[in-house]
Amino acid sequence: MTATPEETAGPLVELDDVSKFYGNIKALEHVSLEVHAGEITCVLGDNGAGKSTLIKIIAGLHGHDAGRFLIEGEETALANPRDALDRGIATVYQDLAVVALMPVWRNFFLGSEPTTGVGPFKRLDVRKMRETTRTELLRMGIDLRDVDQPIGTLSGGERQCVAIARAVYFGAKVLVLDEPTAALGVKQSGVVLKYVAAARDAGLGVVLITHNPHHAHLVGDRFVLLKRGVMSGSHTKDDITLDELTRQMAGGSELEELSHELERTPTPTLPGSHGAKDGTS
Amino acid sequence: MSGSTAAPELDERLVHTSPLRKLLGRPELGSVVGAAAVFLFFAIVADSFLQASSFGTVLYAASVLGIMAAPVALLMIGGEFDLSAGVLVTSSALISSMFSYQMTANVWVGVFVSLLVTLAIGAFNGFMLTRTKLPSFIITLGTFLMLTGLNLGFTKLISGTVSTKAIGDMEGFDSAHALFASTLTVGSVEFKVTILWWIALVALATWILLRTRFGNWIFAVGGEADAARAVGVPVIRTKIGLYLGVAFAAWISGQHLLFSYDVVQSGEGVGNELTYIIAAVIGGCLITGGYGSAIGSAVGAFIFGMTSKGIVYAEWNPDWFKFFLGAMLLLATLLNAWVRKRAEATA
Numbered sequence: 188m189t190a191t192p193e194e195t196a197g198p199l200v201e202l203d204d205v206s207k208f209y210g211n212i213k214a215l216e217h218v219s220l221e222v223h224a225g226e227i228t229c230v231l232g233d234n235g236a237g238k239s240t241l242i243k244i245i246a247g248l249h250g251h252d253a254g255r256f257l258i259e260g261e262e263t264a265l266a267n268p269r270d271a272l273d274r275g276i277a278t279v280y281q282d283l284a285v286v287a288l289m290p291v292w293r294n295f296f297l298g299s300e301p302t303t304g305v306g307p308f309k310r311l312d313v314r315k316m317r318e319t320t321r322t323e324l325l326r327m328g329i330d331l332r333d334v335d336q337p338i339g340t341l342s343g344g345e346r347q348c349v350a351i352a353r354a355v356y357f358g359a360k361v362l363v364l365d366e367p368t369a370a371l372g373v374k375q376s377g378v379v380l381k382y383v384a385a386a387r388d389a390g391l392g393v394v395l396i397t398h399n400p401h402h403a404h405l406v407g408d409r410f411v412l413l414k415r416g417v418m419s420g421s422h423t424k425d426d427i428t429l430d431e432l433t434r435q436m437a438g439g440s441e442l443e444e445l446s447h448e449l450e451r452t453p454t455p456t457l458p459g460s461h462g463a464k465d466g467t468s
Numbered sequence: 469m470s471g472s473t474a475a476p477e478l479d480e481r482l483v484h485t486s487p488l489r490k491l492l493g494r495p496e497l498g499s500v501v502g503a504a505a506v507f508l509f510f511a512i513v514a515d516s517f518l519q520a521s522s523f524g525t526v527l528y529a530a531s532v533l534g535i536m537a538a539p540v541a542l543l544m545i546g547g548e549f550d551l552s553a554g555v556l557v558t559s560s561a562l563i564s565s566m567f568s569y570q571m572t573a574n575v576w577v578g579v580f581v582s583l584l585v586t587l588a589i590g591a592f593n594g595f596m597l598t599r600t601k602l603p604s605f606i607i608t609l610g611t612f613l614m615l616t617g618l619n620l621g622f623t624k625l626i627s628g629t630v631s632t633k634a635i636g637d638m639e640g641f642d643s644a645h646a647l648f649a650s651t652l653t654v655g656s657v658e659f660k661v662t663i664l665w666w667i668a669l670v671a672l673a674t675w676i677l678l679r680t681r682f683g684n685w686i687f688a689v690g691g692e693a694d695a696a697r698a699v700g701v702p703v704i705r706t707k708i709g710l711y712l713g714v715a716f717a718a719w720i721s722g723q724h725l726l727f728s729y730d731v732v733q734s735g736e737g738v739g740n741e742l743t744y745i746i747a748a749v750i751g752g753c754l755i756t757g758g759y760g761s762a763i764g765s766a767v768g769a770f771i772f773g774m775t776s777k778g779i780v781y782a783e784w785n786p787d788w789f790k791f792f793l794g795a796m797l798l799l800a801t802l803l804n805a806w807v808r809k810r811a812e813a814t815a
Contacts, residue, residue, distance in 0.1 A: 280698065286688050286692040287692065288687070289691055293684055297684060298696070299699070302680075310679040310680060311680060311683075
C-alpha cells in the first residue's frame with residue numbers, strides 16, 4: 188500500500204462525540220471515530236453495545252442527536268441511505284441485500300442497471316452487465332465461470348464478496364461492513380477478510396463492525412471498542428496487542444469474574460473466545 | 469490478492485452442475501414437458517384432436533386464458549396475487565357496454581372509459597397493497613368481492629336484468645369487433661384474433677421481464693423486497709406497475725368478452741382468477757415469488773386449452789377436466805419446489 192495524497196488529507200468520515208437517543212434510551216453516547224482512505228477502522232462490541240446504531244448513523248438510516256458527523260471534513264446530516272450512497276458511503280448489511288434466486292449478474296447491478304437504446308427499445312445492457320460482473324469479481328479474486336448461476340448457490344463468503352465488489356464498483360469511497368464474518372466458518376472468514384483488505388488496498392476507507400477481536404486485529408488499523416452504548420476504548424494498531432484487544436473486548440474484569448464463577452465446571456473451551464467463528468452471532 | 473482459496477471451491481461446484489440439471493433449472497421446462505405429454509395423450513385418445521380446425525379451437529381457448537395469465541405471471545414473480553383479475557374482466561366489459569349505451573352513440577368512447585376505469589381499479593389494488601402492507605391475498609379478495617357485487621348491482625340497476633343491453637347496432641361496433649373479437653381464416657382453419665393479442669402480450673411480458681430494468685426489479689421485489697429496497701429499487705412503483713399490467717390485460721379480455729357477442733352477463737368471471745394463477749404456476753412461477761417466466765404462463769395456458777378441448781374431442785364427460793387440471797397443478801408445484809430447493813441449496 189503506497190501513501191496517496193488522500194491519506195494525508197484527513198479522514199473521509201469522522202464522528203466526533205456523537206450520541207443517539209431513542210426516546211429516553213441512550214443508544215450511543217460520546218462516540219468518536221475516524222475513517223481514512225486506505226485504512227480499516229474496526230468497531231468492536233458485544234451484542235447491544237451500539238454497533239448497529241453506529242452503522243445506521245453512518246449509513247444514513249438514522250440521524251445523530253448530538254456531536255458532529257463529518258464527511259471529508261464537512262459537517263453533515265444524512266437524509267437517507269440513498270444520500271449516503273451518493274456521498275460514497277456504501278453499507279453491506281449482514282443480509283447482504285441480494286436476491287437469492289436471481290443470477291449473480293442481475294444481483295450485481297440491481298437498482299443501478301445500465302441500459303442501452305432509446306425509447307421503447309431501451310433495454311438492459313446485458314452484455315456489459317455480464318462482462319462487468321465477471322471482471323469485477325475477478326478483480327476481487329473470485330473466478331466465476333458462470334455469472335448466470337443464482338446468487339443463492341454461492342457460499343456465504345462469496346456472496347459477501349459479491350456485495351463488497353458491487354459497492355466498490357459503484358464508486359464507494361467508504362465501505363461499511365456489518366459483521367461480515369459473523370455467520371461464516373474459519374476458512375470462509377479468511378476469504379472475506381482478504382477481500383476486505385483488497386478493498387482497503389484499492390484506496391477505500393473501511394468500517395468493519397465485528398465482535399471477533401482476532402479478525403479485527405488481523406486487518407484493522409484503528410479500533411473502537413463499544414460497551415453499552417459508550418466508547419470504552421479507541422486505539423491504533425500500534426498501541427494495542429491482540430491479547431489486550433481480546434481482553435477488553437471479552438469484558439476485561441467482568442471476564443475474570445466469570446471465569447472465577449465457572450471455575451468448577453470443567454469446560455473445554457475457555458473464554459478466549461472462539462465463539463464467533465462458529466456462526467453464532 | 470489472489471483467489472487461490474475461492475477458485476478450487478468453485479470448480480467443485482461446477483462439476484455438480486450437469487447440463488441436464490441446468491436445463492431443468494429453466495422455469496418453463498416442466499411445463500413444456502407437461503404440454504408435450506398432454507398433446508401426445510390426446511393425440512392418441514381423441515381422433516379429431518389432430519385436425520387443423522381443432523388446433524384453432526385449442527389455441528382460442530388457450531389465448532383467452534393466456535392473455536390474463538401473462539401479466540398474472542409477472543405479478544406472481546413480483547410476489548403478489550390478484551384474486552380480482554377474473555371479475556375485473558367482466559367489470560371492464562360491463563363498463564364499456566353500459567357507458568356506451570347510456571352516455572354516447574359510439575362504443576369507442578365506452579371502450580376508452582373502460583380502459584381508464586379498469587386501470588384505476590388495478591392502481592387501487594396496488595396502492596392499497598403498498599400502503600397498508602396487508603397481504604395481497606386479502607386486499608384483492610376484498611376487491612374481488614366488491615367488484616362481484618358492483619357488477620351485478622350496477623347492471624341490475626341500469627339494465628333491469630343481469631345482462632347488459634345489446635350494443636350490436638351502435639356506431640363503432642364493427643371496428644371494435646374487428647380489433648377484439650374477429651376471426652382470421654388461414655387456409656381452411658379459423659383463428660381468433662385473441663391469439664394475436666396473446667402472442668403479442670407474452671412477447672411484451674417476456675421482453676419486459678428479461679431485458680428491462682423494470683423486469684429486473686420484478687424479480688427482485690418478488691424474491692427479496694427488503695434487499696431490493698436497500699439497493700434502491702422502487703418497490704412500491706414496481707408493484708403498482710404490475711397491477712396496472714393485470715388491469716390492462718383485463719381490459720383487453722373484457723373487450724373481447726363484450727365484442728364476441730354484444731351483451732355481457734354480469735355474473736361472469738368468478739373463478740377465472742384461480743385459472744390464471746394455475747396457468748402461471750404450471751408455467752413455472754413460484755407461488756412465493758421471485759421466479760418464473762411469461763413464456764411458461766403461455767405454455768400453462770396451452771396445456772389448459774388442450775385439456776379442456778381434448779376432453780371434448782375424446783367425447784368424455786367434461787367433469788374430468790378439473791381432475792386433470794388439479795393433477796397438473798400438483799405436479800407442477802412439486803417440480804417448482806424442487807427447483808427452488810436446488811437454486812437455494814446453499815443459501
